[in-house]
Amino acid sequence: MTKQKQSRVRHQVDRRSLAEEIRDSLRERIVAGEFRDGDALIQELVAEEYGASRIPVREALRQLEACGLVSMETHKGTVVSTIPTEEVEELFEVRAMLECDLLVRAIPAMTDRDVAGSREALDGLEESYRKEDISAWGRLNWAFHRRLYEPARRPRTLAMLQAIHLQTERYIRLHLLMTEGQAGAARDHRELLRLCAHRDIEGARIFLRAHILDTGTSLVAALRAHRAQTAL
Structure with missing residues (x-):
């Protein structure tokens, strides 16, 4: 009986790990545009592609559904x-509210070490821009923003915010590629970091809000044009 229980537990751990690997791979392929909006993900075909049973594939798809x-x-x-363009616009408005609140809470608690960690994360993001490592943009962008907000010690808000970033990442990546907006994004991030390093709470809040909303407005306009063109 003991051996049977040990075997069952070991099998569950392996299966969960495989589901996470499939989830991460599918997420990257969705964000990269390999799978487009409305494309079907047939469990049998996905399982065959990854050399897995349908059980971890089903779990991976459930996790992706939870991420939106x-x-x-x-x-x-x-x-x-x-995601309808109106909802993309709404997500950026929600981002502005949540991120500005987190930043206002985080700056008074920021240490020089926190600022250095944010600068290191931003260096990594800018390096990915230079190398055109497109697959890393979303992950490194979130890493930079997360480092700025972590001193606020609001883990639930951070988790909600990360889910929004995951939902909009594919559209942000498309927007950057269409507009070649990497240089502008890097400038904005550097200015935001400078304001945080100087502990300018109100200046950082105003700048961050404008950065998010302006990005959202530009992205929604580009997304509408892209969808209208592909619908022809």
């Missing part, structure tokens, strides 16, 4: 979620 990247639709199965 896919949806389970009756008679269609699992499809890549399409």
Whole structure:
């Protein structure tokens, strides 16, 4: 009986690990645009592609659904979620509220070590821009923002914010590629970091809010144009 229980526990750990690997791989492929909005993800085909059973694939898809990247639709199965442009705009407005609140709470608690960690994260993001390492942009962008907000010690808000970043990452990446906006993003991030390093709470809040909302407005306009063109 003891051996049977040990075997069962070991199997569950392995299966969960495989589900996470499949989830991360599918997430990157969705964000990279390999799977487009509305594309079907058929469990049997995904399982065959990864050399896995349907069980870890099903779990991976459930986790992606929780992130808002896919949806389970009756008679269609699992499809890549399409976020209407109005909702993309709303997500950026929510981002502005949450991130500004976190930043205002974080700056008074920031240490020089926190600022150095944020600078290191930003260096990594800028390096990925220079190398055109597109697959790393979203992860490193979130790493920079997370380092700025962590001193606020609001883990639940950070978790909600990360989910929003995951939902909008594919559109941000598309926008950067269409507009070649990496240099502008890097300048904005450097200025935001400078304001934080000087502990300029109000200046940083105003700048961050404008940065997020301006990015959202530009992205939504580009997304509308892109969708109109692809619909022809």
